[in-house]
Amino acid sequence: MIEPAFEKAGGLVPAIAQDAATGEILMLAYMNSESWRLTVETGTAHYWSRSRGKLWKKGESSGNVQKVREIRIDCDSDAVVLKVEQAGGAACHTGFKSCFYRVVRDGVLVVEGERVFDPDEVYGAS
């Protein structure tokens, strides 16, 4: 199977999830070889959670899975773009459509994003 240069990259490569329809960048996560294989075979995005140290099917808790429409590999084979259809309309665990919902403007961070869901309702209040 064609795959990124996982070994050269130390096992993980960054994967950018991009809205297949609008081009909006939704999130950046990491993939290992197993998550790559599952993504290609199932057509649903799988990543490697560095914080939890485990395979992570995106949307396994929230239901907000990502159907993969296209996969691209960069010139050095150490970064990936997934063009996806984002179920639920939001990729970010905070409820925003995109994890990149904060803009640097005049030296401060400004929230500029669309909040789609209340995380307490989706994941349960903590």
Place this chain on the structure above:
Amino acid sequence: MIEPAFEKAGGLVPAIAQDAATGEILMLAYMNSESWRLTVETGTAHYWSRSRGKLWKKGESSGNVQKVREIRIDCDSDAVVLKVEQAGGAACHTGFKSCFYRVVRDGVLVVEGERVFDPDEVYGAS
């Protein structure tokens, strides 16, 4: 100065350069604190070259600099999006507009990208 969580990330965070006009993802590179500061202060993209182990002003050899129109930080403060105007029309050292010029299709890599320049002419034949 507002900045990503470089310390938590081990000094480097991935930075995605996206065409400000079209939304096309041009490349993924890495930033350290100094390249972040220079990018914010000058409005021109600076990265950290992991292969060369040095600060890298994008376009310093090719002239294909990136004017930064917007900077976004993700929810965990460990990834960055730069919306840029790409001078010369190409971000990739291979001469393609985007480094992500290869698509996985039916298990093989297919070149699907716009080649803008001949790298031998820009960098000199090797």
